[in-house]
Amino acid sequence: MSILDEVRSGKEDIVEYAEECMQKAKGIDREYRYFTAIAEESAIGQAREIKKNFQKYRGKRLLGVMVSAKDAICVKGVESCAGSRILKGYRPLFDATVIERVKREGGIVIGKTSQDEFGFGSFSVNVGLGFPIPLNPFDRGRSCGGSSGGAAGLARKADFPHIALGESTGGSIAAPSSFCGVFGLTPTYGKVSRYGLIDYGNSLDKIGSIGKSVEEVALLQGTIEGHDPKDSTSLSHPHEGYKELKRNVKGMRIGVIKEAFSDAVEKDVQKGVRSGIARLEEEGAVVEEVSLEFPIRYSLATYYLLAMSESSTNLARYCGMRYGQAGELKGNFNEYFSEVRSKHFGEEAKRRIILGTFARMSGFRDAYYIKAAKVRTLIIRHYRKAFGKYDALASPSTPLLPPKFTDIEKLTPLQHYMIDVPVVGPNLAGLPHLNVPVGMEKGLPVGMLLIGDHLQERKLLEMGMVFDGE
Amino acid sequence: MDIDRKLIESVAVVARLRLTDREVEKFLPQLKDVLEAFSSVQEVDTAGIEPSFHPLPLKDVLRDDTPAGCLGQEDALSLTPHKKDGYFKGPKAV
Secondary structure, eight states: HHHHHHHTTTTHHHHHHHHHHHHHHHHHHHHHEEEEEEHHHHHHHHHHHHHHTTHHHHTTTTOOOEEEEEEEBTTEEEEEEEGGGGGGGGSSSSHHHHHHHHTTTTEEEEEEOOOSSSGGGGSSSSTTTOOOOOOOOOTTTTEEEEEEHHHHHHHHHHHEEEEEEESSSSSSHHHHHHHHTTTEEETTTBBBBTBBOSSTTTTEEEEEEEEESSSHHHHHHHHHHHOOOOOOOOOOOOOOOOOTTOOOOOOOOOOOOGGGSSSTOOOHHHHHHHHHHHHHTTOOOEEEOOOOOHHHHHHHHHHHHHHHHHHHGGGGGGGSSSSSSSOOOOHHHHHHHHHHHHSOHHHHHHHHHHHHHHHSSTTTTTTIHHHHHHHHHHHHHHHHHHHTTTTTTEESSSSSSBBBHHTTOOOOHHHHTTTHHHHHHHHTTOOEEEEEEEEETTEEEEEEEEEEEEEEHHHHHHHHHGGGOO | OOOOOHHHHHHHTTTTTTOHHHHHHHHHHHHHHHHHHGGGGGGGTTOOOOOSSSSOOOOOOOOOOOOOOOOHHHHHHTTTTTTEEEEOOOOBBO
């Protein structure tokens, strides 16, 4: 009988068990720096509340499961900064909808995980001023990917029942899941409420789940999704639940994206992903190559123009007035706002604010922001057309194995952005996608990306089950 | 499109950021590099194409117009040191 079964049956004291899990989490954090805040007091408080009202929680989906939340997801009373110093000290007065649902189902929220500041990065090295950079679970001299780096690293290292909540704007679940060798599901845009998520880009942000198995990912995903009247972009589709998932690949038509295997993709990654595709074929999938030249060529520019434009408006709210960091009230409004913002935003945040503000400014708006939104329409059409023929599309999740920090330092911002080529397309089109760990090369994990049509998460999870436990 | 020091400084003013000389020097070539690469969207023919501000078509999903509870005044003011007589206190407007 597993420890979780004992907790669920009431044989194991849930408070003692939660205390033990928190000790383990703190030990992992000392070595790998996956947390921005450890919520020990509230987690133990939650365990006590479950113990007191055990009958109410008996049989709940997440009973006894430890859940971590990316720092951008608001947890009541727990410091939530989206990895930025400008929000240091901010303790939300409410829970995000996903947190409310996790708690209602008996999940225990253990803390906030490290990320690039506001999600601005692919390696979790663009953390806010004063935040530590999380380390890869396989090699501490390498990146664990970003921006949900702490979430994916913890999902790999946790030696207690744990699932992570991540968030993806342009690939921030798939990339770190690939670098950390775990399953990471980014759902269809709008399937999970964004209420209580500290925004990066409103038309792109999606909360999703990261775990060691498809079963774990499905368990958390089934808990958090479903319509929420508090989010006007929330879809009103029936709640899925993902119960009775079964390995299902036979007869599935899989299009392997030709342009995603260019020379820019490391040979080791190509080899690992090809072996994953061969594995699906062995299980009965019908595999063929498909050209998606247009999305691969234009998604990166389109994504960054839109994401930076949206983020530059979102970050306008941080001005030292109502929450987060404040300064001494001197000078006029503009002087005060500029002072606080300039002091607390990190370098990448400033770069994106400048680029995004520029792309929306009078005189440039049509040429950049509106143009990118039109190209987005065409990108979505290309994907939709492909899904007329295929159940899923396959590509590498990242073009490289987890890089060393010393190599990342040499990248220019543009080279840094280019790492996102495989993942920005499905994010722009709001398509669900799953990182599947397909094996190891040179002692480091390789991730394959399975992309599905809107609302086809179940199909992706059932295909991903082929790699469960491998 | 010429990206120069003057343009970056004027965008920074709009964005309420005060950049140091070092930051401007550092950002200038980087922003040029990025904007040049992202200008590739200009080569796409988008005549007659509507922009997508969301990936999926969204229906009108407004809630019913019924009053409900909201954040209390004390709670709303609890996260800032700048308050006076039950209001937020801001810097001078003029």
